[in-house]
Amino acid sequence: MPELPEIETIRRGLTPHLVGHTIKRAAVYQHALRWPIPATLAKTLAGQTIRSLRRRAKYLLIDLDQGTLIIHLGMSGRLYLLKHASKHGTHDHCEFFLEDDHVLRFTDPRRFGAILWTTAAANEHPLLASLGPEPLEKNFSADYLWRITRKRTVAIKLFIMTNQHVVGIGNIYAAESLFAAGISPLKPAGELTHSQCTHLVAAIRNVLRAAIRAGGTTLKDFVNGDGKPGYFSQQLHVYGRAAQPCIRCHTLLTSIAMGQRSTVYCAHCQK
DNA sequence: AGAGGTACCTGGCAGC
DNA sequence: TGCTGCCAGGTACCTC
Numbered sequence: 001m002p003e004l005p006e007i008e009t010i011r012r013g014l015t016p017h018l019v020g021h022t023i024k025r026a027a028v029y030q031h032a033l034r035w036p037i038p039a040t041l042a043k044t045l046a047g048q049t050i051r052s053l054r055r056r057a058k059y060l061l062i063d064l065d066q067g068t069l070i071i072h073l074g075m076s077g078r079l080y081l082l083k084h085a086s087k088h089g090t091h092d093h094c095e096f097f098l099e100d101d102h103v104l105r106f107t108d109p110r111r112f113g114a115i116l117w118t119t120a121a122a123n124e125h126p127l128l129a130s131l132g133p134e135p136l137e138k139n140f141s142a143d144y145l146w147r148i149t150r151k152r153t154v155a156i157k158l159f160i161m162t163n164q165h166v167v168g169i170g171n172i173y174a175a176e177s178l179f180a181a182g183i184s185p186l187k188p189a190g191e192l193t194h195s196q197c198t199h200l201v202a203a204i205r206n207v208l209r210a211a212i213r214a215g216g217t218t219l220k221d222f223v224n225g226d227g228k229p230g231y232f233s234q235q236l237h238v239y240g241r242a243a244q245p246c247i248r249c250h251t252l253l254t255s256i257a258m259g260q261r262s263t264v265y266c267a268h269c270q271k
Numbered sequence: 272a273g274a275g276g277t278a279c280c281t282g283g284c285a286g287c
Numbered sequence: 288t289g290c291t292g293c294c295a296g297g298t299a300c301c302t303c
Contacts, residue, residue: 003297034279034298058297075296076281091281110280112297127299154274163298171296259275261296 002073004058004135004168005211010079011055014104017081018062022049022099030093034074034114037094041117045069045096056123057131057167067119070127074112080105132166135204140166142198149189149197156192157185158259160204169204171261172239173211177204179238184270185263186256238264 002010026042038044048064055061060079062069071079082103088095089107094115096104106115118125133140148165149156159165161174169177178185180203183196192200237247242255246266254267 072297074280074298108280109282110296112280152273158274161297260277262294 002058002077003170003173003211005173005208005214007055007058007060007073008212011053011060014079014081015053017102018050018098018104019052020049021102022047023064024097024099026097027095028093029088029095030111033093033108033111034072035116037115038117041115044117054122056128057134057163058170059128061122063122067117068122070114070116070118070122070125071106072114074108074110074114076110077106077108077113080107130164132162132164135166135168135208140201140204142194142201145197145201146192146194149192152189154189155185155258156183156187156189156200157263159189160200161259166204168208171263172236173204173207175239175264176237177207179265179270180207182270184267185258185265187271238266240264
């Protein structure tokens with residue numbers, strides 16, 4: 001499932017193929033995503049040139065002449081380039097045909113994704129306006145995490161997965177970061193020491209950066225026939241390893257549900 | 272304001 | 288083999 005590193009990988013992979021190119025026409029085959037694709041989108045985009053690709057949280061922002069496409073891949077979304085137009089399938093919901101014959105295709109079997117259009121500054125869009133800091137930027141610091149967690153009783157895993165606090169940390173990277181920092185996912189956020197905040201911020205950064213680096217190695221496969229951008233399989237230490245031995249202490253990993261999400265951790269290494 | 276729960280959707284898999 | 292039923296997950300939004 002696309003998390004922040006995947007979106008960043010997609011942004012970097014698509015940028016050289018899209019920037020400066022013009023959308024000849026667009027086609028929407030399925031409007032019913034998380035929110036409806038605007039009915040007039042295809043008409044709006046025709047003839048506009050792509051200026052830049054940005055990322056905010058897990059949103060990909062494609063700047064055009066007259067506004068910005070806001071794209072979210074949800075759970076199962078994929079965005080990839082085809083060298084030539086080809087017949088679209090059941091889960092291909094939207095296509096952007098470029099003047100150089102490439103086709104940017106949005107595919108999303110579970111339809112948790114979104115394609116929206118705004119003519120205002122994208123960061124002012126309601127979906128983006130109240131997002132917290134980017135985990136890889138300076139304003140996501142130990143001091144910041146320490147300050148906003150004070151007196152908060154919610155479990156730290158749920159806390160860091162909340163977008164107003166810090167963006168882009170989904171279930172997988174939350175579990176991995178907490179393991180790397182040696183902090184129990186169940187620990188009330190307000191009980192983290194300043195030192196633990198330091199470790200957690202560093203762990204989140206390291207895990208995300210490693211995943212982005214791993215994604216970079218698959219970029220050469222980004223434009224291909226089968227439409228698989230080649231999501232990297234990161235080395236996961238706890239996620240998906242319930243009841244398997246901890247890589248550090250060999251204690252069997254514990255699996256619990258938190259906020260209706262599976263959570264795997266080492267009860268020995270994570271306090 | 273904080274905490275907790277719900278909905279959306281469908282492929283894949285376990286169980287019968 | 289074929290059916291049913293559950294699970295996975297991101298995140299806006301609802302309720303208490």
